[in-house]
Amino acid sequence: EDQVTQSPEALRLQEGESSxxxxxxxxxxLRGLFWYRQDPGKGPxxxxxxxxxxxxxxxxxxxxxxTKKESFLHITAPKPEDSATYLCAVQGEYxxxxxxxxxxxxxxxxxP
Amino acid sequence: xxxxxxxxSHQVTQMGQEVILRCVPISxxxxxxxxxxxxxxxxxxxxxFYNNEISEKSEIFDDQFSVERPDGSNFTLKIRxxxxxxxxxxxxxxSVGTEVSQFFGPGTRLTVL
Numbered sequence: 001e002d003q004v005t006q007s008p009e010a011l012r013l014q015e016g017e018s019s020x021x022x023x024x025x026x027x028x029x030l031r032g033l034f035w036y037r038q039d040p041g042k043g044p045x046x047x048x049x050x051x052x053x054x055x056x057x058x059x060x061x062x063x064x065x066x067t068k069k070e071s072f073l074h075i076t077a078p079k080p081e082d083s084a085t086y087l088c089a090v091q092g093e094y095x096x097x098x099x100x101x102x103x104x105x106x107x108x109x110x111x112p
Numbered sequence: 113x114x115x116x117x118x119x120x121s122h123q124v125t126q127m128g129q130e131v132i133l134r135c136v137p138i139s140x141x142x143x144x145x146x147x148x149x150x151x152x153x154x155x156x157x158x159x160x161f162y163n164n165e166i167s168e169k170s171e172i173f174d175d176q177f178s179v180e181r182p183d184g185s186n187f188t189l190k191i192r193x194x195x196x197x198x199x200x201x202x203x204x205x206x207s208v209g210t211e212v213s214q215f216f217g218p219g220t221r222l223t224v225l
Contacts, residue, residue, distance in 0.1 A: 031211050043116075043203050043216035044155065051211075091211070098210050099145070099157035099168055108116065 001028040003104035004076045006088050013078055021073040021106045023088030031098060034070050035064050036087040038105065044087055078110045115137045116217035118204050124223045125194055132191045133220045135204030144187045145214060146179065148172070155203065163172065184218040194224045 003026045006057065013019055032051050034045035047059040050066040057064045061082065063074045074085055085105040091098045117136045127133050137144050146158040160167040161179055178190045187206075191198055201221050205214040 032213075034213060036216075039223075041201075041219075043219045046215055049213050065117050089155075099160055100147075100214060101157070102155040104154050108168070 002092050002101050003087055004033055004090055004101055004107070005029065006106050007084075008106060010107040010109070012111065013075075015079055015110055015112050016077045017079070018074070019110070021088075021101035022068060022084055023071040023073070023103055025088070025090045026069075027101070028084065029093035031091040031093055034089045034091070034100060035062075035071070035073055036083045038063065038087055039055040040085075047086075056107070075108070078108075080110045080112050082091045083108055083110045084091045113146075114140075115118060115207055116204055116215055117200075118152075118217040120220060121218065122221045122223070124225065127196060127224055128148075128193050131191050131194055131222065133191075133202050133222070135187045135189075135217055136185050137187055137206030138203065138215060139185070140204035141208050141215075143207045143214075144179075144181070145169075146189045147205060147216075148200040149203065150200045158189075158222075168170045189207050191222075194222075196224050198222060199224045 005024045007022045035047040038044045048064040055066050061076050065072045075087045085107045087105045089100040089102045119134045147155050149155045157170050157175045161170045163212040176192045180188050201219040202216045203219045207214045
C-alpha cells in the first residue's frame with residue numbers, strides 16, 4: 001500500500017535556526033513527489049515537484065531534495081512568516097489522472 | 113497569477129440535506145480533483161475528473177457523491193444526503209496534466225448539523 005510518513009509532527013525553531021523536515025514514502029512507481037505549505041484554514045499552497053532521485057529544487061529559504069525512499073525540506077535561516085504546516089505528497093502510477101497521497105504534515109513554528 | 117476559486121467559503125447544512133460545492137479551476141487546466149480534510153487529519157483524495165468523466169475515485173466517494181462540469185468554467189461536487197461525518201474542509205484542485213503539480217483552492221468548510 002502506498003504510504004507517506006512525515007517527521008517530526010511538530011518543530012519549533014528560533015528565527016534563523018536552520019533545520020530539515022523529513023518525508024519517507026512507499027509508492028509503486030513514483031510519478032512525482034510534491035511539497036505544499038498549508039496555513040490554518042487554507043488550502044495547500046504548491047511549493048515544489050520532484051521527479052527523480054538526486055533532484056533538488058530551491059525557493060527562497062526552502063530547498064527540497066529527493067532520494068529513492070525519502071525527501072527532505074531544508075529550511076535555511078527561517079523567519080516567523082515561514083510558520084505553517086508543510087505537507088509532503090506522492091503521486092504513483094494509478095491511472096490517467098492520478099491522485100495525490102498526502103502525509104500528515106509537519107507543523108513548523110518559528111519564534112522571533 | 114491564476115488561481116483556483118471555491119464557493120461558498122463556509123456552508124452549514126442539516127443532516128440529510130443536499131449540498132453543492134462549487135469550484136472554478138485554472139482556465140487552461142484539463143484535470144480536476146476534489147479532496148477533503150477532516151479537522152486535524154490528512155488531506156484525502158475523493159475523485160479525479162478528465163474529459164467530462166470520472167477518472168478515479170476513492171472508497172470515500174460513494175453513491176452519495178457526484179461531480180459535474182456543467183459549463184466551461186465550473187466544477188461541482190454534490191453530496192445528496194449529508195451525514196454528520198461529511199463535516200470537513202473540501203478542496204478543489206486542478207492541473208494541466210497528470211504528472212505535474214496540482215493547484216488547490218482555498219477550500220469550503222462544510223458543517224453538517
